[in-house]
Amino acid sequence: MSRSKEPVWSPEERSLKIYLKGRAVNMYAPSTVSDYSIAKPGELPAEKLQLEWVYGYRGRDCRSNLYYLPTGELVYFTAAVVVLYNVEEQTQRHYLGHNDDVKCLAVHPDRIKIATGQVAGHDRKEGRRKRAGSEKAEELSESLPHVRIWDSVSLHTLHVLGLGDFDRAVCCISFSTLDGGHHLVAVDEANEHAISVWDLSRDRPHKITETKSSTEPVLAVEFHPSEKGSIVSCGKGQITFWTFEGGALAKKQGIYDKYDKPKYVLCLAFAANGDVLSGDSNGNIFVWGKGSNRITQSVVAAHDGGVFSLCTTKDGNLLSGGGKDRKVIEWDSTCSKTGRETEVAETYGPVRTLSQGKGGLVLIGTTKNRILQGSLDLEFSPVMQGHIDELWGLATHPTQHQFLTCGSDRLVYLWDSQSRSIVWTKELNDPAHSCCFHPEGSVVAIGTKAARWVVLDLATHEIVSVHTDGNEQIECIQFSPDGNYIAVGSRDNYVYVYQASEGGRKFSRVGRCSGHSSFITHIDWSEDSQYIASNSGDYELLMWTASTCKQLTNPTTIRDIKWASQSCTLGFNAAGIWPEGADGTDVNSCNRNHKETLLATADDFGKVNLYQYPSTQPRSPAHSYRGHSSHVTSVCFLFDDSRLVSTGGNDSAILQWQVV
Known part of the structure; x- marks a missing residue:
């Protein structure tokens, strides 16, 4: 592969040229920069980040992923x-x-060790532009789908299983119980959903056997708790009873006899007497006799719609959770209703998984990414909630420990970073993509995917202003530091400028900045609220006079504008955030802290990166942090620089980092 073009410093023009995907980007150094040398290495910041809090839970498309541990x-x-x-x-x-x-x-x-399985990592994309080296090779190999077994007390990784053995993702796993957890069964998302059994009894765990499971999705796999060498799996169109003997797996399909075969068998549980229980998409609960692949008892239409989860409780009863009807119903050991049931509120969503909590409490994970705790006699209350679709919009409050997020799920959340709780939430009519606070902190502007932007009053949560610009997504939106203007960057290649009055509640359009040949990605304002800088999808950095929407082209004027923020990923003070061979889409967002000492970035490889600010040396070093998956979409420091907040795109997660 040809090497990417090297950055070039021009002493005459006092400009730095970097190349993104072969395209040159010119960035002018401020007059105050006197001794710039392109060869001087960048420095790491003294500060680091520590993950403090995670807002969110993945229930929309994962199951059996919520448990109560002895640690409380x-x-x-x-x-x-x-x-x-x-x-x-x-x-x-x-x-x-x-x-x-x-x-x-x-x-x-033993309730201490945990196994978790992951998808194929994004480091493959990153790896293509990394120089080969043993350390990088190891990092690359760990981006293959695999299972990690770790200690829940010390958080130390004990074993990494299956690097190179699994395809696409590991979708379900289970420890054996009869032999004290010496074996693990795993199913991957390859075309034939390979099922494999692993021996964990030695220092170096190894795979004993692997066989094709099904060409259709597998949703659950479990070692039988009281029958040696017995494994049960279920999924689309099947429930399968496996016998693990002599290092090999043999299977028998479940036989439905007189019953309609469901499209999906959605969940499994085990009765105290060793019977296997299954819940399916027809709303039925079937009992499969211990050691048999035939139905011995049925509860037809136990739920209206699918049975998403089954959980046997300590007292020998069974709880079932419904998808469509959102009900949790209790059954006794004869599969008769006990009379105890509850319905989960529609705002929390259908039941995805049920689990026994502390004492008599029940835990519910829902498809709307909520975790609820309660009992069938008392109501269930949320202990964790978050977004349920792609998330890009993030803004931090100008004077309080609060931040706002908005996403494709049309939900807007105002969060308190100190109590780590939701202050309020509101649902919009359109999917949202961007947001910003007015400098006075009393209103927030939100850009939507439907070309509209709305202004919400933070006290009443009511919409006080609505505007439409163009007919494409509002990519970015930013009030000027004095609060008298708002700049709206659209996917239609224009920046729309409005005059703002009444504390950001009334607006009159000034005009639109026309000159970009691709969609607007980031906007910054000058400290004096006179000028706007904007980046676009084809890696342009343009500047404008806000009052006239005219483009600035004179390098003498441009180089000495003092910017109130650094949201633009292209600019002299952010030149160092671009890694070697970078594609312009590799960095999604950047944010400068208020002390102007740190620059954080959100990249396409699941990492949050922390640079020294200004970051003017090409390919500056950074502290990098994992936690998100796929693309990290936004990063933003709180007003006092004590915390950094980051949002994930497809992972819908919000991570709060302490600056230490």
């Missing part, structure tokens, strides 16, 4: 983080061994 913590995952959350003490710990989406979780019989 709930264990679950979102993005690439496994969260251990003590609800009573309001503390979180985080396992950060994964580098992309965690898809499944199993708790060892």
Whole structure:
């Protein structure tokens, strides 16, 4: 592969030229920069980030991923983080061994060890432009789908299984119980959903056997708790009973006899007497006799719609969770209703997974990414909630420890970073993509995917102003530092400028800045609120006079404008954030702290990066942090620089980092 073009410094023009995807980007150095040398290495910042809190839970498309541990913590995952959350003490710990989406979780019989499986990582894309080296090769190999077994007390990784063995993702796993957890079964998302059994009894775990499971999706796999060598799996169009003997797997399909075969078998559980219980998409609960592949008992239409989860409780009863009807129903050991049931509120969504909590409490994970805690006699209340679709919009309050997020799910959340709770939430009519606070902190502007931008009053949560510009997504939106203007960057290549009055509640259009040949990606204002800088999808950096929407082209004027923020990923003070061979889409967002000493970036490889500011030396070093999966979309420092908040795109997660 040809080497990317090297950055070039022109002493005559006092400009730095870097190349993104072969395209030259010129950036003018301020007059105050006197001794610039392109060869001088950049320095790491003294500060670092520490993950403090994770907002969110992945319930929309994952199951059996919420458990109560003897430590008093709930264990679950979102993005690439496994969260251990003590609800009573309001503390979180985080396992950060994964580098992309965690898809499944199993708790060892000792209730201390945890196994988690992940998807194929994004480091493959990153790896293509990394120089080969043993350390990088190791990092690359860990971006293959694999299972990590770790200690939930120390958070130390004990084993990494299956690098190179799994395809696409590990979708379900289970520890054996009869032999004290010496074996693990795993199913991947290859075309034939390979099922493999691993021996964990030695220092170096190894795969004993692997066989094709099904050409259709597999949703659950479990070792039988009381029958040696018995494994049950289920998924689309099948429930399968496996016998693991002599190092090999043999299978028998479940036979439905007189019953309609469901499209999906959605979940499994085990009765105290060893019977296997299944819940399916027809709303039925079937009992499969111990050691048999035939139905011995049925509860037809136990739920209206699919049975998404089954959970046997300590007292021998069974709980079932419904998708369509959102009900949790209790059944006794004869599969008769006990009379105890509850319905989850529609705002929380259908039941995705059920689990036994502390004492008599029940945990519910929902498809709307909520975790609820309660009992069938008392109501269920949310202990964790978050976004349920792609997330890009993030803004921090100008004077308080609060931040706002908005996403494709049309939800707007105002969060408090100190109590780590939701202040309020509101649903919009359109999917949202960008947001910003007015400098006075009383209103917030939100850009939507429908070309509209709306202004919300923070006290009443009511919409006080609505405007439409163009007919494409509002990519970015920013009030001027004095609050008298707002700049709106659209996917239609224009920046629309409005005069703002009444504390950001009334607007009159000034004009539009025309000159970009691709969609607007980032906007900054000058400290005196006179000028706007904008970046576009084809890596242009243009500047404008706000009052006239005219483009500035004179380098003498441009180089000495003092900018109130550094949201633009292209600019002399952010030149160092672009890695070698970077594609202009590699960095999605950047944000300068208020002390002007740090620059944080959100990249396409699931990493949050922390640079020294200004970052003017090409390919400056950074502290990099994992936690998100796929693309990290936004980063923003709180008003006092004590915290950094980051949002994930497809992972819908919000991570709060302490600056230490």
